[in-house]
Amino acid sequence: MIKSMTGYGRGQAHVDGLSFSVEIKAVNHRYGDINVKAPRVLMPLESQIKKQVSAVLKRGKVDVFITQDASGAGSALPVINEPLAEEYMKIFKGLTMRYDLSGGISLGLLLAQKDVLSVEDAGHDEQVLSSCLKEAIDAALQALLVMRQKExxxxxxxxxxxxxxxxxxxxxxxxxxxxxxxxxxxxxxxxxxxxxxxxxxxxxxxxxxxxxxxxxxxxxxxxxxxxxxxxxxxxxxxxxxxxxxxxxxxxxxxxxxxxxxxxxxxxxxxxxxxxxxxxxxxxxxxxxxxx
Missing domain, CATH: 1.20.140 (Butyryl-CoA Dehydrogenase, subunit A; domain 3)
Known part of the structure; x- marks a missing residue:
């Protein structure tokens, strides 16, 4: 039976404390056009993602949205950029002395500065990462195919x-x-x-x-x-x-x-x-x- 090019599917997967959510949206297009929007940690896997999707969706403009769920244990860690924090402290102290300002420099003010505090991926085995991602994409593709088939x-x-x-x-x-x-x-x-x-x-x-x-x-x-x-x-x-x-x-x-x-x-x-x-x-x- 013929399939429509329009569809939407969502899938999730959890492997060894790692969790991904995948949404795939497809609309009609003369050829196959796949676009992937994913966290930077997945950039090395972009070609693998496109290959997995194109094996199922032959035609259409396909947008793949991938998010890494923060709920996964150890999925991300807060990191302090100490050299940058020290530079900000020097600037704040210099301004205090120069303009004869009273009051101390609070921790909240320091942490509010751009890039002083960031959240980075905790790091996972590449095989676990690939396996979890593949499972989430498969689930999204299956949901999308059901919609495509009905249409x-x-x-x-x-x-x-x-x-x-x-x-x-x-x-x-x-x-x-x-x-x-x-x-x-x-x-x-x-x-x-x-x-x-x-x-x-x-x-x-x-x-x-x-x-x-x-x-x-x-x-x-x-x-x-x-x-x-x-x-x-x-x-x-x-x-x-x-x-x-x-x-x-x-x-x-x-x-x-x-x-x-x-x-x-x-x-x-x-x-x-x-x-x-x-x-x-x-x-x-x-x-x-x-x-």
Whole structure:
């Protein structure tokens, strides 16, 4: 069954006091575009993260948000930058003497200065780090896939109904098309009869009728249109990413519809073709969100 490119999933994992939360958001995109936002400690693992995600999500703009939970035991430690603190103390004492200020320099004031107190990762074994992260990403991907599949099923139902409508409209076109040159021939005969002796060469008239009939013939376009519809129905049952193939088929179906419209020379036939193209446009919009 086809899958949507839109989805959201969240996952968590806890391994040896290490804890990660992963959120993955995906929207439609022509190609696969994965962006990772994670703590600096995970920067060496970015290529591994993208590889894990791309193995599951073939198309779409994917944003991966990773946070390290502070609740994990030993996940982070407060660190004092003593050299920087000493420099701040020198500045504060210098200002106190220079401007003859009273009062002492509080610990709160010192710790409030930028980068004097920071929180750093306590450090973990790389294998534990990778294992915990992989587990959290897997959980987020599975949740996202569930959403993608549900949306894909709804999209498939809508497209299936529109394909059935296309088949119905095509049958109306097939029934109407042969009548167009016949009716044109009768109108031409009626006009010639009204002209009487000035009706012209019968052979020339027959030749014009044959040319008109050939110009209106859409049998090849109808055959190709049916073939594309069959291929489209087959792709709806395919579990692999088929969005690009569907997009190509919609373009081909539009091409055949345009040719049928240019050959119609008939108001009723043109109306059917316009409805055909309208449904194709709705299918094209749906296909844009299929993986």
């Amino acid at each position: 894909g099923e709804a999209t498939a139902v809508d497209i299936k109904q529109r394909l059935e409508l296309l088949e119905s409209l095509l049958e109306k076109i097939v029934v109407r098309a042969p009548q167009v040159p016949v009716e044109w021939q009768q109108k031409l005969k009626d006009r010639l009869e009204r002209l009487g002796d000035d009706a012209g060469d019968p052979q020339r008239v027959a030749q014009e009728i044959a040319i008109f009939a050939d110009r209106c013939d859409i049998s090849e376009e109808v055959t190709r249109f049916r073939s594309h519809l069959e291929q489209f129905n087959e792709l709806l049952q395919n579990g692999e990413p088929v969005g690009r193939q569907m997009d190509f088929l919609v373009q081909e179906l539009n091409r055949e519809a345009n040719t049928m419209g240019s050959k119609s020379n008939d108001a009723e036939l043109t109306r059917h073709v316009v409805l055909l193209k309208s449904e194709l446009e709705k299918i094209r919009e749906q296909v844009q969100n299929i993986e």
